[in-house]
Amino acid sequence: MNKSAIAGLCTLTVLLAAGVYEASALTSDPLTLAEFHKLKAGSGEKSLLHYASTCQREDEAEHAAGYPTTWTCYGADGSSNAVFFYSEGELFGKAQTGLQ
Structure with a gap:
């Protein structure tokens, strides 16, 4: 796997994690x-x-x-x-x- 593919995969992982966090924050019951x-x-x-x-x-x-x-x-x-x-x-x- 080349460096740009690894960087793209890392960026995608960070965005996915941020989306999951945001969704869990919205479903929490403050x-x-x-x-x-x-x-x-x-x-x-x-x-x-x-x-x-x-x-x-x-x-x-x-x-x-x-x-x-x-x-x-x-x-x-x-x-x-x-x-x-x-x-x-x-x-x-x-x-x-x-x-x-």
Whole structure:
């Protein structure tokens, strides 16, 4: 295979990867401000994941029972977010910036 064919294949691979990433971003389910307000103190972590697929747990390590966990969820623009604080699987605090 010559250098131009390899360069063309690399360029095609990068464009394909970018397209796949863009498609996955469009199919993700970002958190909205209305959904943020629906999550009340005492609700479980599963409720959070029901509303948005852009959430990630900040510390994946398993902790002793009752150790607080933090989840961050992102809005549609990628820079807005919300942080949720759970203890023993129940929401006890939350904050958001820029959700619409």
